[in-house]
Amino acid sequence: MDTVAGGASAKLEKTFDPAHFEERWYRTWEEEGRFQPVGPPGSPRFVMVIPPPNVTGRLHIGHAFGRTLEDILARWKRMLGYRVLWVPGTDHAGIATQMVIERELAKEGIDKFDLGREKFIERVWAWKRDAKDTIQSQIRRLGCSLDWSRERFTLDPDLSEAVRHAFVTLYHEGLIYRGRYVVNWCPRCGTAVSDLEVVHRDVDGQLYRIRYDVSGVSSGAVVATTRPETMLGDTALAIHPEDPRTAKLRGKTAALPIVGRALPVIEDPILVDREFGTGIVKVTPAHDANDFAVGKRHGLTEIVVIGPDGKMTAEAGEYAGLDRFEARQEIVKRLQAENRLVGVDPHRHSLGHCQRCDTVIEPYLSTQWFVKIAPLAQPAIRAVEAGEIRFVPELWTKTYFEWMRNIHDWCISRQLWWGHRIPAFTCVNGHVTVADSDPDACETCGSGELRQDPDVLDTWFSSQLWPFSVFGWPKQTEDLEDFYPTDVLVTGYDILFFWVARMIMAGIHFTGRRPFSTVNLHGLVRLAGEKMSKTRGNVVDPLVAIEEFGADALRFTYASSATSGTTVTLDRERLSSSRSFATKLWNAARFTLSQLDAGPRAEILPGRELSLPDRWILSRLSATAADVNRWLGEFRYDEASQALYGFLWHELCDGYLEMVKPVLSGRDGDEAARETARGVLERCLADSLALLHPFMPFLTEEIWEKLTGRTGTLIVSPYPAGDPAWRDLAAEPAVERMRALVTRVRNFRGDRRVSPTEPVILSVDPASAAEAEEIRTLEPLLRHLGRLADLRFGPAADGAERDVVSGIAVALSLPSLAAGANREQIARTLSQLDGEIGDLAAKLQNAAFLEKAPPPVVEKVRRRLFELEQRRAALATPASE
């Protein structure tokens, strides 16, 4: 359909089909540079960086949720006149992506070691290009207004340079060190992982009690362990220095079963809990972080018996080559045979699993790189304490402090191929050189024989630089100057520690400034009660939802589901209801456009005489606009979308549209009123489109074009703030009273089970002249909407049913049918009234209430009691039939 520019005469298709225009509008916006910041540097700006999705495959509905919220903010701020920049990009996601490629290779029967590091990395790059395209097209379909000309990838040359510079800087500051420690090791992934990448889960295991012989102590020493296979690496037994139960073991030497090694009995008050088990602990420094610390304190040997592949090492003697869990069974069997197994008890305990592949994590002694984190954490804690960075919802502040104040050093080296190679070079003499560019010679001894560390960095080491590396840091670029620090970061709370906390630390450390001022943490998306997660594979593609319901409906569903809680439930019913809402808007627009066949009229409003309904809907529009702005300012997307839903559907469509249909029909011959109503209608539609645009950009832009004749300009049109001059505190209650009267009439028919078209006679007996005047003004509407046979002023006629509505005494009757009053219904209402009247009366007899409650509250209770009593009196008066 061709568009007609310059008038509001264009028609909308009868049926609403989002697929018809969504892609077209995205293309238009992009071609016209709407996603790029416009305006001179220094003018008010709004900057966000996307949380870069992993290039592991496709976007799932959780990502789409976060991006929708960001786009709502971006579009809102853009319409408010800010210079908006939202930077897109993707994350190489080291371990996650490497796993995906390994799986792909496995399908082809290829082992990555046969392929070799370089060829493997080539494969990943090829994969990455496809995945990036997929993700980008998904984000486009969602309508996100990202500036694609600035798209970044964490492995881009300049971003890699930033990573290297960060590493080198921290190293020279003494904040990165290399050392041999027990780390979390995933035998399947073949790499160390950080504490955060270990998922703890309770599992049912066994606690084995094993007797070790001790020279001079006939009973020996019984130790308890959940991991008998590690005993092969025992190098001591430990007791508490003040435990009388184990005092006889002091200074003795034990013999390690199976192996026969002599184990000193050491005393360590930190390791040994006197309350637990036998009070004797086997010490395995190479396979337990606590034992490692004890080993350091007591100078114990570290014997590695489980290798990086999870199999027993040569140190394990006859068990060498066995898988760690097989070895456990064999050792238990052997101990049993040797009569050393004193007992086995079921034992439920927490066990670490690999976040990526769920393999049981092995504490493994190896040489790794670490970030000394405490000096970085301090300023990051202070920034939040000082309010320079704010979390929304606020409750996350506590969680942040909790973690930051108990933070541990961060293991950043990964034994992977996909990622940023660690810029450390070791010479033949073992000296380490760390530099921004590859060194030719060792900086200590000048040796030219250098070998770069084969490991790569934890993905999050590069992600933490994202808010400034995307702008060219460490170079002092214009972009960095202009767009950093950013304003708002929107992300899921699940990466508060992984990413947000680390960005705050890195941002402050490297740039001296907080990376953003507000962190909006949203909940995690569940679909039909099922938990979403990348590794579980039950992800749902947002494109499927877009194809079925339209991007606008998906977005509106996200917005209205975005409560401040920790989970967001996405279900089909909700999507379907959002689509209905889109359809409702479409049809309201169709109707409005059909009334505006001679061009726009909103500008004629100033100086015109407005009817009560006109004043009412403009007042509601103004209030709604103010509310939406306020809610968005508080990141309450749910409240904002609800306000719009309520206004558009229940006030504009159900209310105003129905009220003005008689005027618009022209049958009453009041041309001036008709023109005014058209103007009001146009104003309401235009502002509704603008208000809804951040939530439903495609549909609103489509209608906007038909309404204004301006193509693709809604995205940069001003966002309605809610004109206070339109607030009308007289029109609102007047129209609402009238609506209540109409409802009462319909209700009356319903009680009597007569047709909605059955004429009813309504008598009203206003208490004041002002009220009478108000009702007379609204009389045509009351007659029309209530389908009244007659509207009479004065006391109730014989046979009528009496009531009080909004303080107005009314009487209802059916002229045609002698339908008797619905006694049951009335009796039920009366008993409800009696209950409430009793409560209120008791309140007013309570001296303490009268004395202590604020006068307005007391007054309110009085008024309400009065109204209820009026109603009771009216209803209780038997109609004189």
Added chain:
RNA sequence: AGGCUCGUAGCUCAGGGGGAGAGCACUACCUUGACACGGUAGGGGUCAGCGGUUCAAAUCCGCUCGAGCCUACCA
């Protein structure tokens, strides 16, 4: 083991010291010229339980029960 969050209508969830709310679902009626992805009206809740503070508690405090999440080196 600690910490956090949550228990409100059949479902999903807002609200949060003074008259229990929304959307969906449900019931009845309505082919009214924007819309049946519609309209009109209606039913439905001792706001998890117990105790406390208060003139007043769904709302604040404590405890109990239940659910979820996070952190943690208990052999």
